[in-house]
Amino acid sequence: MGKKIAVILGSPDPDSFCRALADRYAESAEQAGNEVRYFRLGEIEFDPVLRHGYNRRQELEPGLRDIQSAITWSEHVVLVFPVWWGSMPAIMKGMFDRLFLPGYAFKYRENSQLWDKLLVGRSAHVITTMDTPPWYFRLVYRNPAHNQIRRTILEFVGIKPVEITVLGPVRGASDGKRQTWLDRVSAFARKT
Known part of the structure; x- marks a missing residue:
């Protein structure tokens, strides 16, 4: 039996x-026998701004509730996004801001700086594209998008291990190169 993948x-x-x-x-992933729930953030209507921080509850829109339900259900989370200005697009960051709230994704311990990770038991694969050569992003910029998604978001809430695949530079890539990347992603999905 396959995995449950968001x-x-x-x-x-x-x-x-x-x-x-x-x-x-x-x-x-579906062809390999996995159960998949797939979300395209650009097609989901939601306010990406956490209007009051953690001070006041902001009701989740139906699309966000569906994503949250899929993450809870899943064993493996796959995130695909371009790296813009060294980070993820605002819509993706907004999704995390709105969904990964205290009580759902983590819980601060009373009278402590420590927290409990509430999404333990899931793994993740992050697939990013960029126009910067990946070696330059790693050596010169020191992987800011990858550190953010791995360390300060996914591992913070207990999602581990986190595999990161970097594809680039996309700008100017030939059709053959793009096909190679698509085939590589297909292979990842079949092995999940």
């Missing part, structure tokens, strides 16, 4: 290469 596309552009990658991952 796939989340964090690019708002319906014609992006990230969309092609996420579509391919979801399709290949």
